[in-house]
Amino acid sequence: MFQAKARADILKEVVNVVSTLVDEAKFMVNADGLTLRAVDPAHIAMVDLQLGKDAFEEFKADETEIGIDIDKLSQFLKLARSDDIVDIKHDEEKRRLNFVVGDITRRMSLIDTTGMSDPKVPSLNLPAKLVVKVDDLVHGIKASESVSDHIALVANPDDFEMLCEGDMDQVQWKKSKKDMGMLESPSTVRSLFPLEYFSNMLKAVPSGSDVTMHLGNDYPVKVEFKIAGGKGSVSYLLAPRIESGD
Amino acid sequence: MFQAKARADILKEVVNVVSTLVDEAKFMVNADGLTLRAVDPAHIAMVDLQLGKDAFEEFKADETEIGIDIDKLSQFLKLARSDDIVDIKHDEEKRRLNFVVGDITRRMSLIDTTGMSDPKVPSLNLPAKLVVKVDDLVHGIKASESVSDHIALVANPDDFEMLCEGDMDQVQWKKSKKDMGMLESPSTVRSLFPLEYFSNMLKAVPSGSDVTMHLGNDYPVKVEFKIAGGKGSVSYLLAPRIESGD
Amino acid sequence: MFQAKARADILKEVVNVVSTLVDEAKFMVNADGLTLRAVDPAHIAMVDLQLGKDAFEEFKADETEIGIDIDKLSQFLKLARSDDIVDIKHDEEKRRLNFVVGDITRRMSLIDTTGMSDPKVPSLNLPAKLVVKVDDLVHGIKASESVSDHIALVANPDDFEMLCEGDMDQVQWKKSKKDMGMLESPSTVRSLFPLEYFSNMLKAVPSGSDVTMHLGNDYPVKVEFKIAGGKGSVSYLLAPRIESGD
Numbered sequence: 001m002f003q004a005k006a007r008a009d010i011l012k013e014v015v016n017v018v019s020t021l022v023d024e025a026k027f028m029v030n031a032d033g034l035t036l037r038a039v040d041p042a043h044i045a046m047v048d049l050q051l052g053k054d055a056f057e058e059f060k061a062d063e064t065e066i067g068i069d070i071d072k073l074s075q076f077l078k079l080a081r082s083d084d085i086v087d088i089k090h091d092e093e094k095r096r097l098n099f100v101v102g103d104i105t106r107r108m109s110l111i112d113t114t115g116m117s118d119p120k121v122p123s124l125n126l127p128a129k130l131v132v133k134v135d136d137l138v139h140g141i142k143a144s145e146s147v148s149d150h151i152a153l154v155a156n157p158d159d160f161e162m163l164c165e166g167d168m169d170q171v172q173w174k175k176s177k178k179d180m181g182m183l184e185s186p187s188t189v190r191s192l193f194p195l196e197y198f199s200n201m202l203k204a205v206p207s208g209s210d211v212t213m214h215l216g217n218d219y220p221v222k223v224e225f226k227i228a229g230g231k232g233s234v235s236y237l238l239a240p241r242i243e244s245g246d
Numbered sequence: 247m248f249q250a251k252a253r254a255d256i257l258k259e260v261v262n263v264v265s266t267l268v269d270e271a272k273f274m275v276n277a278d279g280l281t282l283r284a285v286d287p288a289h290i291a292m293v294d295l296q297l298g299k300d301a302f303e304e305f306k307a308d309e310t311e312i313g314i315d316i317d318k319l320s321q322f323l324k325l326a327r328s329d330d331i332v333d334i335k336h337d338e339e340k341r342r343l344n345f346v347v348g349d350i351t352r353r354m355s356l357i358d359t360t361g362m363s364d365p366k367v368p369s370l371n372l373p374a375k376l377v378v379k380v381d382d383l384v385h386g387i388k389a390s391e392s393v394s395d396h397i398a399l400v401a402n403p404d405d406f407e408m409l410c411e412g413d414m415d416q417v418q419w420k421k422s423k424k425d426m427g428m429l430e431s432p433s434t435v436r437s438l439f440p441l442e443y444f445s446n447m448l449k450a451v452p453s454g455s456d457v458t459m460h461l462g463n464d465y466p467v468k469v470e471f472k473i474a475g476g477k478g479s480v481s482y483l484l485a486p487r488i489e490s491g492d
Numbered sequence: 493m494f495q496a497k498a499r500a501d502i503l504k505e506v507v508n509v510v511s512t513l514v515d516e517a518k519f520m521v522n523a524d525g526l527t528l529r530a531v532d533p534a535h536i537a538m539v540d541l542q543l544g545k546d547a548f549e550e551f552k553a554d555e556t557e558i559g560i561d562i563d564k565l566s567q568f569l570k571l572a573r574s575d576d577i578v579d580i581k582h583d584e585e586k587r588r589l590n591f592v593v594g595d596i597t598r599r600m601s602l603i604d605t606t607g608m609s610d611p612k613v614p615s616l617n618l619p620a621k622l623v624v625k626v627d628d629l630v631h632g633i634k635a636s637e638s639v640s641d642h643i644a645l646v647a648n649p650d651d652f653e654m655l656c657e658g659d660m661d662q663v664q665w666k667k668s669k670k671d672m673g674m675l676e677s678p679s680t681v682r683s684l685f686p687l688e689y690f691s692n693m694l695k696a697v698p699s700g701s702d703v704t705m706h707l708g709n710d711y712p713v714k715v716e717f718k719i720a721g722g723k724g725s726v727s728y729l730l731a732p733r734i735e736s737g738d
Contacts, residue, residue, distance in 0.1 A: 072392070072415065079389050103382065103421060104389045109414040136595065143571050143596045146564070168601040169564065175595060318638070318661065325635050349628065349667060350635045355660040 002029050002064055002090040005057040008080035008101065013227040014051060015077060016204040017234050019070045021047050026113040030063040033232075039119045045197050046119055046237040055231035057085055066090065066097060067111030073099075076106050121237070126214035126222060128155040128189045131181030134205040134225065137162070140173030141199045147171050150241055151195045155185040155215050164195065181210055189217045191240040201236045218242055248275050248310055248336040251303040254326035254347065259473040260297060261320045262450040263480050267293050271316055272359040276309040279478075285365045291443050292483040294367055301477035303331060312336065312343060313357030319345075322352050367483070372460035372468060374401040374435045377427030380451040380471065383408070386419030387445045393417050396487055397441045401431040401461050410441065427456055435463045437486040447482045464488055494521050494556055494582040497549040500572035500593065505719040506543060507569060508696045509726050511562045513539050518605040522555040525724075531611045537689050538729040540613055547723035549577060558582065558589060559603030565591075568598050613729070618706035618714060620647040620681045623673030626697040626717065629654070632665030633691045639663050642733055643687045647677040647707050656687065673702055681709045683732040693728045710734055 018025050021040040028035045033052040039045070053059035080086060080101045087100040091107070099106045144151055144164035152163040160183055161174040177183040198221075205211055205225045214222040223236040264271050267286040274281045279299040285292045299305040326332060326347045333346040337353070345352045390397055390410035398409040406429055407420040423429040444467075451457055451471045460468040469482040510517050513532040520527045525545040531538045545551035572578060572593045579592040583599070591598045636643055636656035644655040652675055653666040669675040690713075697703055697717045706714040715728040 075392055076389065079385065102385070103419050104386060105416075105418040105420070106389060106393075107416040107418075139571065139594070140596060143568065143598060146567055147598075170597075170599040172597040172599075173595050174597070321638055322635065325631065348631070349665050350632060351662075351664040351666070352635060352639075353662040353664075 001092075002061040002066065002088075004059045004061070004088045005085050006055070006088065007057065007082070008077055008084040008086050009082035010051075010055055010228045010232075011073075011086055012077050012082075013206055014049065014232070015070060015074045017047060017049055017227065019074060020200045020204045021045055023070055024111050024116075025068055025070055026111075026116045027066045027068060028063075029061045029066055031061060033059065034061075037119050037121070039117065040197075044194065044239050045201070046121065048121055048235040048237075049227075049232065050234075051228060051232035055228035064090070065113045067113040067116065068097065069108070069111055072108055076101075076108075079104065121235075122220075124214075124216070124220060124222065124237075126216040126219060127187070128183075128185035128215040129212065130155060130160050130183045130185070130215070131210050131212050132160065132175060133181075134202055134209045134211045135207060136175065137173075137202050137211065138199075140171075141195070141202060143173065144171045144195060145199070149195055150192050151198055152190055152192045153213070153215055153221060154188065154190045155183065156188040157183075157185055159183070160185075182212075185215075189215050189219075191215060191218050191221060192242075193221060193238055193240060197238055201238065204234075247338075248307040248312065248334070250305045250307070250334045251331050252301070252334065253303065253328070254323055254330045254332050255328035256297075256301055256474045256478075257319075257332055258323050258328075259452055260295065260478070261316060261323060263293060263295055263473065265316045265320060266446045266450045267291055269316055270357050270362075271314055272357075272362045273312045273314060274309075275307045275312055277307060279305065280307075283365050283367070285363065286443075290440065290485050291447070292365055292367065294481040294483075295473075295478065296480075297474060297478035301474035310336070311359045313359040313362065314343065315354070315357055318354055322347075322354075325350065367481075368466075370460075370462070370466060370468065370483075372462040372465060373433070374429075374431035374461040375458065376401060376406050376429045376431070376461070377456050377458050378406065378421060379427075380448055380455045380457045381453060382421065383419075383448050383457065384445075386417075387441070387448060389419065390417045390441060391445070395441055396438050397444055398436055398438045399459070399461055399467060400434065400436040401429065402434040403429075403431055405429070406431075428458075431461075435461050435465075437461060437464050437467060438488075439467060439484055439486060443484055447484065450480075493584075494553040494558065494580075496551045496553070496580045497577050498547070498580065499549065499574070500569055500576040500578050501574035502543075502547055502720045502724075503565070503578055504569050504574075505698055506541065506724070507562060507566045509539060509541055509719065511566060512692045512696045513537055515562055516603050516608075517560055517562055518603075518608045519558045519560060520555075521553045521558055523553055525551065526553075529611050529613070531609065532689075536686065536731050537693070538611055538613065540727040540729075541719075541724065542726075543720060543724035547720035556582070557605045559605040559608065560589065561600070561603055564600055568593075568600075571596065613727075614712075616706075616708070616712060616714065616729075618708040618711060619679070620675075620677035620707040621704065622647060622652050622675045622677070622707070623702050623704050624652065624667060625673075626694055626701045626703045627699060628667065629665075629694050629703065630691075632663075633687070633694060635665065636663045636687060637691070641687055642684050643690055644682055644684045645705070645707055645713060646680065646682040647675065648680040649675075649677055651675070652677075674704075677707075681707050681711075683707060683710050683713060684734075685713060685730055685732060689730055693730065696726075 036049045089098045147166040159176045164171040212224040282295045335344045393412040405422045410417040458470040528541045581590045639658040651668045656663040704716040
């Protein structure tokens with residue numbers, strides 16, 4: 001059993017976070033809320049999302065798995081205004097999820113979750129930790145987009161920078177510790193990432209949010225932020241590209 | 247002889263209504279105003295439009311036929327602000343319609359109307375009649391667009407619904423009689439229509455308007471609404487798709 | 493040596509003017525400011541731009557040539573708000589121009605200017621001179637765009653018109669002397685121009701500006717306007733298309 005009511009903008013935040021990596025997703029629902037863990041088809045990135053039941057206007061659920069076509073849900077939510085309440089009900093018999101907003105009912109066939117994996121979050125030792133406004137990062141990413149396909153994240157005790165080096169040009173975005181929410185980096189660490197993945201992840205973060213990043217040396221980056229006004233949390237993990245020695 | 251002045255937004259309403267079905271159109275002009283009747287190339291839909299002379303700022307005409315390239319007129323009107331006055335003059339000798347707005351004069355060659363048909367409006371006995379806000383309908387249509395190519399319109403004594411059933415999913419939009427301007431349906435009637443035609447027709451209705459629909463069982467739907475602030479009227483007729491028995 | 497600070501909107505004006513004709517450009521820099529003279533690849537149009545040092549917040553330069561990829565600069569400037577200050581520094585050793593705005597540094601490789609020509613501005617005797625608002629011209633151009641590929645500019649002692657004649661249709665835009673900033677045309681002069689070039693030139697003029705045009709009979713048109721709030725000036729020259737006699 002699963003039935004709930006939620007503001008459309010909260011569901012849109014969830015859809016934005018998930019659609020960055022996958023088209024279809026398996027949500028785990030239980031009495032406390034819902035969680036999702038998914039890996040993109042190329043196995044380069046992982047998302048781990050938790051949305052507590054208090055993020056909903058109403059929430060009642062037994063433990064169950066629900067497979068959703070994220071594109072369809074996204075499309076449907078575009079019809080709703082931010083503060084519309086979306087009514088969700090699991091029709092177990094017909095294997096559908098039914099959404100109602102205003103005069104409109106959409107009955108959506110669920111996706112078979114049998115073959116969908118349950119990725120494990122790897123345990124990582126990432127020495128640097130920092131907090132920065134997502135809008136600042138997005139601005140720096142935009143400046144990088146035409147210069148190279150990769151972006152280096154570099155933290156040292158005093159500042160954090162994103163560096164994008166093409167054959168001809170270079171873009172550098174830099175913040176000192178005093179202009180950031182937090183920066184703890186015992187030494188200089190640097191890892192290189194695929195720009196498009198990193199960019200898409202940051203675009204899924206609600207504007208105005210703080211993003212916490214954990215960073216190492218040629219190690220994955222962990223990107224954490226809150227959704228649903230703090231009643232949900234997301235953690236992205238993105239694999240590094242190992243730099244050649246030259 | 248035909249010469250007139252009209253607000254650009256009224257001409258834009260006419261163009262929106264007509265361009266939904268045809269690229270070229272034959273307007274009948276006489277001392278009382280203008281009328282147009284046209285069928286789309288696939289013979290699935292018909293438009294019947296009347297614009298009284300009081301919809302114009304100035305209007306003087308003898309009885310004549312005028313063949314217009316609707317795309318060209320639409321393009322020209324995009325240059326005008328809603329409240330610009332467009333000056334129209336028929337140059338019979340050069341077979342042109344001349345439009346003036348502000349500093350700009352566009353002299354447009356008329357289309358030969360010799361081969362253009364004069365469709366008859368069929369006499370139909372449609373038992374259900376209802377009045378609903380166009381914006382509500384458009385919202386329901388948008389929800390349906392990715393689900394199927396067809397939409398069923400269903401009226402019964404208590405409510406009116408649009409139903410779009412795909413292989414996997416279903417969209418239902420429903421209004422009860424009390425939330426509508428009017429609903430008279432002695433029994434349940436249902437007809438199925440091509441979604442794109444129906445959608446395009448409704449998009450041509452000025453936002454905020456009431457739409458009157460006449461509906462039967464596997465019969466065409468008649469969609470009526472006012473344009474030019476009530477000084478013009480439009481009636482669309484759309485052929486049903488007969489549902490197979492399964 | 494060249495280093496300067498400038499408001500982003502002023503640099504955007506320069507980029508708009510230049511990108512109309514060329515993708516790569518050679519700027520001449522000296523203690524007084526910068527100048528550029530370029531011809532489009534088809535040798536149909538020329539731009540002559542001057543930006544005085546007082547258009548900059550700070551400006552220090554020895555005489556030098558700087559080859560810039562205009563697309564890249566345009567892209568970079570899109571990241572800046574109009575009133576952002578852009579810091580520019582020539583790194584002679586690495587043959588780069590370095591731009592800083594906010595947290596972002598872009599280091600841009602310069603283009604080799606060795607092969608780039610130094611066009612001479614031809615001396616022309618253009619009898620008609622007129623001043624008109626660019627927005628009026630742009631409006632008239634838009635009305636012409638689908639009618640023909642060419643536009644005739646016609647001046648006589650009393651008015652100025654742009655005339656676009658297609659096989660079927662005709663667009664005429666006309667201003668009388670009393671509605672213009674100035675009109676001096678001893679006789680009727682008329683020249684025909686490629687519409688797209690003329691349109692692109694006018695789109696590069698800052699909205700709200702006065703444009704001065706010099707016109708002759710089957711002669712180039714000279715289009716002059718100010719940029720940088722009067723601290724820079726642009727002169728475009730566009731070759732006529734000679735009309736066939738029929």
